[in-house]
Amino acid sequence: MTINIKKCALEDSRQLQEISYETFNETFKHQNSPENMNAYLEKAFNLKQLEKELANISSQFLFVYFNNEVAGYLKVNTDDAQSEEMDEESLEIERIYIKNKFQKHGLGKYLLNHAMEIAMERNKKKIWLGVWEKNENAIAFYKKMGFVQTGAHSFFMGDEEQIDYIMTKTLI
Numbered sequence: 466m467t468i469n470i471k472k473c474a475l476e477d478s479r480q481l482q483e484i485s486y487e488t489f490n491e492t493f494k495h496q497n498s499p500e501n502m503n504a505y506l507e508k509a510f511n512l513k514q515l516e517k518e519l520a521n522i523s524s525q526f527l528f529v530y531f532n533n534e535v536a537g538y539l540k541v542n543t544d545d546a547q548s549e550e551m552d553e554e555s556l557e558i559e560r561i562y563i564k565n566k567f568q569k570h571g572l573g574k575y576l577l578n579h580a581m582e583i584a585m586e587r588n589k590k591k592i593w594l595g596v597w598e599k600n601e602n603a604i605a606f607y608k609k610m611g612f613v614q615t616g617a618h619s620f621f622m623g624d625e626e627q628i629d630y631i632m633t634k635t636l637i
Contacts (some may be wrong), residue, residue, distance in 0.1 A: 466531070466570070467532055468529065468530065468531055468571075468572065468575055469529070469530040469533075470527050470529050470530070470575075470576075470579060471527065471528045471530065472526070472527055473519060473525075473526035473527060473528055475519050477519075477526075477528070478515050478516050478519060479512070480535065481515055481526060481528075481538065482510050482511075482515055484528075484535055484537070484538055484564070485506075485509070485510040485515070485538070485560075485562075486506055488538075488562035488563070489502075489506060489509075489510070489562065490502065490506070491564065491565045492600075493597075493622075496599060497623075497625070498623070500623060501622045501623025501624065501625050502622070502623070503623075504622075504623035504624070505621075505622050505623055521546050523543050523544040523545060523546035523547075524540060524541070524542050524559075525540070525541050525583065526538060526539070526540050527539045527540075527541075527576070527579065529563070529572050529576055531567050531570060531572060536563060536564055536567035536572055537561075537562050537564055537567060537573075537576065538560065538561075538562060538576075539558065539560065539561050539576040539579065539580060540558070540559045540560040540561075541556055541557065541558055541559065541580050541583055542556070542557040543555075543556050543557070543587060543589070549593075549595070549631065551591075551593065554588075554589055554590040554591055555589060555590070555591045555592070555593055556583065556584040556589040556591070556592050556593075557593055557594065558577070558580050558592065558594040559595075561576050561577065561580070561594070563576075573606060574610070581634075581636060584636055585636055589636065590635065590636055590637075591633055591634065592633070592636060593615070593631060593632065593633040593634070594607070594612070594632055595618060595620065595629035595630070595632075596629060596630050596632060597620065597627060597628075597630075598617070598627070598628045598629065599627075604630065604632075607632050608632075610634070611634045612632035612633060612634045613632060613633060613634070614630045614632050615631050615632065615633040616630075616631035617629065617630050617631060618631060
């Protein structure tokens with residue numbers, strides 16, 4: 466079993482789009498209408514949007530490979546790329562997704578630890594993320610990794626307003 470990580474570049478935008486669609490669908494399609502899923506996927510993961518995010522120097526995408534196959538990805542944000550107004554001592558994990566067939570291999574923990582390394586390299590004191598209030602598995606995972614709920618915000622899936630818990634971990 467080999468696990469590797471690779472920073473995404475602009476030329477990875479199509480592969481990033483494919484894994485974004487796949488993992489988001491696997492995670493949420495059974496709890497949302499097809500119309501709202503399609504609206505969100507088209508808005509969040511169209512190539513123009515992904516290329517814009519890839520070009521932002523305050524954001525970073527990373528692919529995680531399991532036995533040389535892309536198994537998931539991570540997106541972290543600092544400064545004004547964060548999806549909520551936070552202080553300059555914070556790093557956001559905006560997306561962390563593992564394909565279903567690669568779950569239970571420790572890849573989520575691997576990516577989360579990598580995000581914490583990035584935060585510490587950049588002298589950040591906090592790492593935070595938003596997680597859907599109905600995503601109980603993810604919430605339990607983040608709690609196990611030392612995150613605590615510190616707030617909530619609205620997240621729109623198509624025209625449906627949903628609530629994301631904001632979970633934070635202090636780094637020392």
